[in-house]
Amino acid sequence: MARRALDESDVRVRPSRRGSRPRTKTRPEHADAERALVTGVDRGRYTLLVDPDGPAERVAIAMKARELGRERVVPGDRVDLVGDTSGAAGSLARIVRIADRSTVLRRTADDTDPVERVIVANADQLVVVTALADPEPRTRMIDRCVVAAYDAGMDVLLALTKADLADPAELRALYEPIGVRVVVTRLDGDDVSGLDAVREALACRASVLVGHSGVGKSTLVNALVPDAARATGVVNDVTGRGRHTSTSAVALRVPGPAGTWVIDTPGVRSFGLAHVDPDHLLGAFADLAEVAEECPRGCSHAADAPDCALDDWVAAADDDETRDARAARVDSFRRLLVSRTGAADAGSAAGAAG
Numbered sequence: 001m002a003r004r005a006l007d008e009s010d011v012r013v014r015p016s017r018r019g020s021r022p023r024t025k026t027r028p029e030h031a032d033a034e035r036a037l038v039t040g041v042d043r044g045r046y047t048l049l050v051d052p053d054g055p056a057e058r059v060a061i062a063m064k065a066r067e068l069g070r071e072r073v074v075p076g077d078r079v080d081l082v083g084d085t086s087g088a089a090g091s092l093a094r095i096v097r098i099a100d101r102s103t104v105l106r107r108t109a110d111d112t113d114p115v116e117r118v119i120v121a122n123a124d125q126l127v128v129v130t131a132l133a134d135p136e137p138r139t140r141m142i143d144r145c146v147v148a149a150y151d152a153g154m155d156v157l158l159a160l161t162k163a164d165l166a167d168p169a170e171l172r173a174l175y176e177p178i179g180v181r182v183v184v185t186r187l188d189g190d191d192v193s194g195l196d197a198v199r200e201a202l203a204c205r206a207s208v209l210v211g212h213s214g215v216g217k218s219t220l221v222n223a224l225v226p227d228a229a230r231a232t233g234v235v236n237d238v239t240g241r242g243r244h245t246s247t248s249a250v251a252l253r254v255p256g257p258a259g260t261w262v263i264d265t266p267g268v269r270s271f272g273l274a275h276v277d278p279d280h281l282l283g284a285f286a287d288l289a290e291v292a293e294e295c296p297r298g299c300s301h302a303a304d305a306p307d308c309a310l311d312d313w314v315a316a317a318d319d320d321e322t323r324d325a326r327a328a329r330v331d332s333f334r335r336l337l338v339s340r341t342g343a344a345d346a347g348s349a350a351g352a353a354g
């Protein structure tokens with residue numbers, strides 16, 4: 001090409017055709033921006049991976065551009081980055097755009113913050129880490145996680161830890177029929193066994209890990225991501241102090257197949273469900289969703305809902321076996337429906353722990 005293509009610097013030195021317009025507005029909208037993945041957030045500073053899995057992959061620190069206003073940027077977000085995206089020590093880039101999100105997970109509202117805020121974006125799967133004993137498993141908490149995940153369009157993986165202490169059969173029977181994949185781990189000395197199945201279930205996807213204190217989540221994360229402890233401490237160039245505890249989610253790359261990420265959510269124990277619409281939840285149960293098309297308008301599909309087609313469907317089964325299977329399916333769905341309401345920890349003595 002004889003002529004050099006125009007770039008941003010050319011635009012700047014030439015008078016604008018419509019001379020009165022401010023210079024910044026005549027530039028293409030950050031056409032030079034680079035795509036990056038947000039891996040952590042700490043007090044207004046974002047840790048990102050620029051060009052993830054690409055030839056120029058690097059870690060950078062950024063702040064939000066003023067034009068984004070109050071819009072939240074969360075781990076898992078794909079963003080456009082301008083400014084110094086080199087990732088060199090002390091460099092600070094600017095996030096100018098957030099890509100459309102495939103999924104959003106919201107944390108529960110609480111006394112200090114009544115809003116159900118988005119905490120993770122674009123995750124494919126929610127991993128509910130539950131100990132089989134010590135602490136005792138709580139199905140209500142698991143149910144709520146399943147609802148949050150299904151509502152967000154995510155799959156659910158139930159990771160049952162401490163199989164050396166109790167049998168996983170009962171929980172398996174409760175969750176596998178509603179589409180929840182189950183993996184089981186145990187501690188053998190200092191090693192976690194059962195990791196191969198966990199790795200397989202996580203491969204090539206972004207998975208959010210959630211679990212109550214003491215269930216063995218850190219043990220699992222450390223086994224999956226050997227340098228996790230280091231990775232979580234990245235952010236603090238600004239104060240110069242290392243801060244290894246974070247209360248916000250952090251994305252960690254799992255060694256192995258590309259695109260395998262776990263997003264740890266310290267301090268997050270349940271998810272906001274107040275916004276969940278029963279019909280949307282029903283979408284996770286394709287067979288029931290079809291049946292419910294016959295429901296009266298505005299049917300809540302709850303056990304006490306008048307003329308709910310789900311009840312007719314159970315009653316219309318040809319034989320006992322089919323009827324039992326249908327009833328179990330409807331019961332599972334209704335159990336999840338009920339778990340949306342009320343306190344996350346209601347009905348559990350261990351609820352206040354952690």
Ligand SMILES: Nc1nc2c(ncn2[C@@H]2O[C@H](COP(=O)(O)OP(=O)(O)OP(=O)(O)O)[C@@H](O)[C@H]2O)c(=O)[nH]1
Nearest residue numbers: 161162163185186187212213214215216217218219
């Ligand atoms: N018996 C048994 N103990 C385990 C197993 N996995 C973890 N533990 C123990 O359970 C305790 C809690 O494990 P952590 O990994 O710290 O649990 P956590 O969920 O990260 O809890 P916090 O650190 O409080 O958030 C530790 O003493 C672990 O050694 C297991 O499979 N079997």
Ligand SMILES: [Zn+2]
Nearest residue numbers: 295299301308
């Ligand atoms: Zn209904």
